[in-house]
Amino acid sequence: MEFRDLKAQYEKYKSEIDAAIQEVINNTNFIGGKEVNTLEQRLAEYVGVRHCITCANGTEAMTLLMMAWDIKEGDAVFVPDFTFFSTGEVVSFRGATPIFVDVDRETFNVDTTKLEKAISKVLEEGKLTPKMIIPVDLFGLPADHIEIEIIAKKYNLRVLEDAAQGFGGSINGKRACSFGDAATTSFFPAKPLGCYGDGGAIFTNDDALAELLNSLKVHGKGDNKYDNVRIGVNSRLDSIQAAVLNVKLTAFIDHELEDVNRVYRLYTEKLKGIVDTPIIPEGYVSSFAQYTIKLKNKEERDALQAKLKEEGIPSMVYYVKPMHKQGAFTEYDYDDNYFEVTNELCDTVLSLPMHPYLSDNEINIVTDNLKEII
Incomplete structure (x- = not known):
């Protein structure tokens, strides 16, 4: 996959x-x-x-x-x-x-x-x-x-x-x-x-x-x-x-944007109540560069990612480190207390496979494994 x-x-x-x-x-x-x-x-x-x-x-x-x-x-x-x-x-x-x-926890x-x-x-x-x-x-x-x-x-x-x-x-x-x-x-x-x-x-x-x-x-x-x-x-x-x-632009306009949102709807339906799934505000459409869920803490996130990998399911963490903690910005005196949400997200987010060509079977494999692990 x-x-x-x-x-x-x-x-x-x-x-x-x-x-x-x-x-x-x-x-x-x-x-x-x-x-x-x-x-x-x-x-x-x-x-x-x-x-x-x-x-x-x-x-x-x-x-x-x-x-x-x-x-x-x-x-x-x-x-x-x-x-x-x-x-x-x-x-x-x-x-x-x-x-x-700092950012909004939901969006x-x-x-x-x-x-x-x-x-x-x-x-x-x-x-x-x-x-x-x-x-x-x-x-x-x-x-x-x-x-x-x-x-x-x-x-x-x-x-x-x-x-x-x-x-x-x-x-x-x-x-x-x-x-x-x-x-x-x-x-x-x-x-x-x-x-x-x-x-x-x-x-x-x-x-x-x-x-x-x-x-x-x-x-x-x-x-x-x-x-x-x-x-x-x-x-x-x-x-x-x-x-x-x-x-690719022709494909994107013809079907890819709709197809990736179909994948979003299926993921969200199957993962409802299991993990925190992406929130799309009313009137908004996402192009879903990533489908990112939130776990309870870093330990649960990291364990889930490791077990998914064992099953051949790729996942990614975006992002492991906040901007204010990047070494390139050490010259600036940022107060870590101002970034409560970002600090939390860096420890709890996990992005699942996401693209317009993801099949229903692949979605089922990801969600079934995730449910079993959780």
Whole structure:
């Protein structure tokens, strides 16, 4: 059994994927070109924004926005404490200070009440200038962007939606990657929409920002790549990855999002009353990058994971360590008492096999074994 079965997806779309890759090889247009242009247009249309700017990966997508918005030393950027390292990394990379915020126990996303308290605390201390919020759509579920937008406007902060795991999710029909001042996603292979290497994208309705990002991602180019008007980076999505993504995007729209939610419903039905299962608020749709349950304590979680492994059932712990305890952030004096929920989650969460191609039989194997072990 695969944790996320990319082989099953490839077997289903082998002829289309192989033909798309071969077309790039035949036309030898490996960087840029029609595949990338087509993908950007389709992604922007699906999300519902004017611009999609592809780039090398999801981390650089965030970094490019930090560059465009001139986030720098002395700035405070608010980041959930329970997330992947890169969300805080890009803040420190620019010399700014990440302010980690505890999360909601049910949704795993940033706690908006604690977020506002964190902003007020930074303002009262007067050492840093609050500039930005990076809410994360964790495990496929959009953050509470409605409340976050209210807070951002109140304190005049920019919002960067980190939808690396959230592509395909929505709130009342408004899709992930369309919230905030701009949004980013990742095309890492295991993501809801993944390529066969690294890749990322930025989404925005801001025409001037899109123009600046298209310059920054190609060495700060002006009218052409040999006219360099600013310092930029080299961060382009290659044509083969775009070709693969064009095939996969069609599959994602046609059936994969619905199929992964079918798996969610079956898991939840079978595990009800056995473990704490994911909570999807009314009006929300998750793209289920992960299906994450909660156990009573670390000992129960670790024992369950070990026994599942003995039965050939893969599982993963996202995340074993909070952001505020990462060694890279030891220069900051974070008070562990502010992160009660995150500390608990790191000891109790376990993600089960989850993907659109998971069969009913495989779901039964996972849930039957889990029930027996528990």
